[in-house]
């Protein structure tokens with residue numbers, strides 16, 4: 361069998377949830393498991409994180425999957441519902457919904473629900489993506505409060521720059537001012553705010569990326585935050601080539617040897633989710649030793665430098681990312697973020713689960 365595997369470490373997921381608890385001991389944790397738990401597998405991730413207080417997902421189908429699996433605690437739909445049928449199904453299955461636009465408010469006002477529903481009322485406090493404008497927010501909260509279909513309201517916003525030096529102060533001010541006097545629980549913090557901005561923790565935190573052991577911040581590594589990678593992408597060398605000076609390797613012969621170079625060909629390419637934009641120099645580990653990718657990543661293979669690894673040969677172990685090669689470092693080299701790489705691991709990659 362092709363030697364590429366993604367190993368999911370359930371103990372690391374549990375450890376990272378403990379880091380969330382340590383950072384935000386007063387808050388309840390709505391673990392963000394959208395996008396197939398950031399590529400880690402919804403079912404297995406949720407089974408590992410049963411001590412979370414709730415799970416946040418994107419689509420109703422994910423919420424219903426979790427209910428079918430027996431998850432009885434909170435579930436939140438992060439974009440809310442898209443039609444009345446979804447709203448009725450969400451209420452029926454006790455799934456909370458984000459309400460972020462007028463259409464969703466009207467849907468709620470006009471629907472007959474099997475039972476009252478929990479609403480996360482989202483404010484656009486400055487990210488300018490989803491949510492009500494601050495001047496309108498209070499009136500909408502009061503309108504929802506008056507509907508007997510609304511069981512509970514939680515006030516919510518999302519930060520644009522919690523991971524950057526800009527921080528969250530401006531958005532916090534906007535949120536606090538526009539929600540002053542509304543006596544409801546609050547939910548503001550993503551991973552970066554959990555890790556860096558205790559003043560935002562409030563009643564429900566919504567960590568995603570930190571649960572998977574990657575860093576939300578470009579300037580601080582996951583390890584420095586005490587996080588452990590939940591996914592390791594491993595493969596093996598399947599061929600070895602020896603370049604003489606002037607010879608190139610891979611499509612476009614983008615890497616050209618300026619001295620004798622020993623090249624290892626790794627069974628992993630962009631069709632597996634490895635970023636095609638990873639340039640020469642992207643870190644890779646072979647037999648536990650740090651080396652670099654060479655030339656262009658192709659669909660099923662990529663090349664690595666084995667010049668200083670005389671023992672390396674066909675069958676040598678390769679870590680593309682994991683404990684030795686942080687996914688954030690590969691992402692950085694490829695001009696993206698760990699989030700994208702984790703979510704993009706292809707369905708064709710076999711998954712192995714370890715406790």
Ligand SMILES: Cc1ncc(COP(=O)(O)O)c(C=O)c1O
Pocket residue numbers: 392438518549550551552566567568569570576
């Ligand atoms: C509304 C909302 N809350 C929380 C999160 C989790 O963010 P992170 O993965 O950065 O912790 C996301 C992720 O995109 C989100 O959209």
